[in-house]
Amino acid sequence: MISTKEELLKFISDMQKKSPDSFTEMEVLPSAIDQKTAALLQELWCSLNIPLESTQKNNALLFDKKLYSSKAKILNDTGLVFGFTMSFGKPEADTFRAFRDRLDFAVSLYPNHINFPQLEDGKLPRSTAFFSSKDLDFARGMAFACHTFYTCGRAVTWFNTILQALKINASSFFSDFDEWQQCNNCSYITDFRPEEHPHLEIEKMQLNFLKEKFEEKHKQHLFPAVTDIIKLNGAFSRLTAENEEAVIETSYNPEDIFSPYAMNITSFVENVTMENCSVKIFFNRDEPDFKIL
Structure with missing residues (x-):
């Protein structure tokens, strides 16, 4: 576990010297993350796992949402891949309600993954x-x-x-x-x-x-747009992770689906016209791309 900024800077320096092109996962405490370390981490092929846990003082459960929010913003703004490691029933003062609150909060920060070692x-x-x-x-x-x-x-x-x-x-x-x-x-x-x-x-x-x-x-009238969003994003993830090209049938133009308007599905469906498309997901000069067939 990398617990301080100094340890993280040393780790980054060592990776740059020894294995700059190797993928690495690292366990990092949020206290080690700041603008400087995030900028340097961009030079590595890496993923960060951050413990998102409460602490206990006497019988009081303490959870610093402000700390995690600020660190997640830095990581999201720099485009770094990160996830959270979570537990339930720990520490002793943990409650089901507190666990649910942590889970809701964790998802709101857009982690790539959430791991539960238990x-x-x-x-x-x-x-x-x-x-x-x-x-x-x-x-x-x-x-x-x-x-x-x-x-x-x-x-x-x-x-x-x-x-x-x-x-x-x-x-x-x-x-x-x-x-x-x-x-x-x-x-x-x-x-x-x-x-x-x-x-x-x-x-x-x-x-x-x-x-x-x-x-x-x-809200079944929203489901065609939901399906397009999931299928197109899923196809891109399989292209980059498994090198799988695909042809996806959609109910909307993919340009619309990938636009900021689709972030509000209700408004999107009310204002965007449906357009059945066959969409090819492929690599174009080593970059993920799509085209309407």
Whole structure:
């Protein structure tokens, strides 16, 4: 774990000298991040994992949202890839409500991924006077839902837009998706491992669930735009990660889907005309690109 600015500067210097072209993941405390370190990190091919945790003083739970907001803004402004590492039921004074609040807050900062080491090592906390065993089960399900839908589903670019359209917070969304996963035999209970499945399979799960959610909210008229946003972003992610070209059928012109107007789906659907398109996603001189066929 890199805990200070000085340690991070030394790490960056060492990487630049020894392996400037190698991808590296690093665990970094938010206190080590500032404008200078972020600018230098841009010269590396890297991803940052930042612990997003509460601290405990006596029986009080402390969580510095201002600190995390300021550091996430620096990273987002410089285009660096970062994610959060989170836990539930820790420290001892943690509560289910506090965990949900941290999860809502984490998603609002646009992390590339959110990791839950407790899901990986199976070392779940014991129930306390603050966090019941039933709530720990709920938290575990929500964490797994987040891992599946958000992280493995590569949802960072569009997830907050979807939440806004549904008028739901992230923790409630993940709670609903956990229930959907259990009903469809793809939850942690059935030992489903989303990271072992192709992204396109996870995308199909996302779309099936969201179709139900938009129908439930009586907003099914928004779903064609939602589908285009998810499919186009998913295709670009597979192009860059797996080198997979694709042809996507859309209900709107991709130029419109990739415009800032699509960040408000309700307004977008009210003001933009539908236009069925076949869109090729491909590399153009080593750069991701698209064209309408």
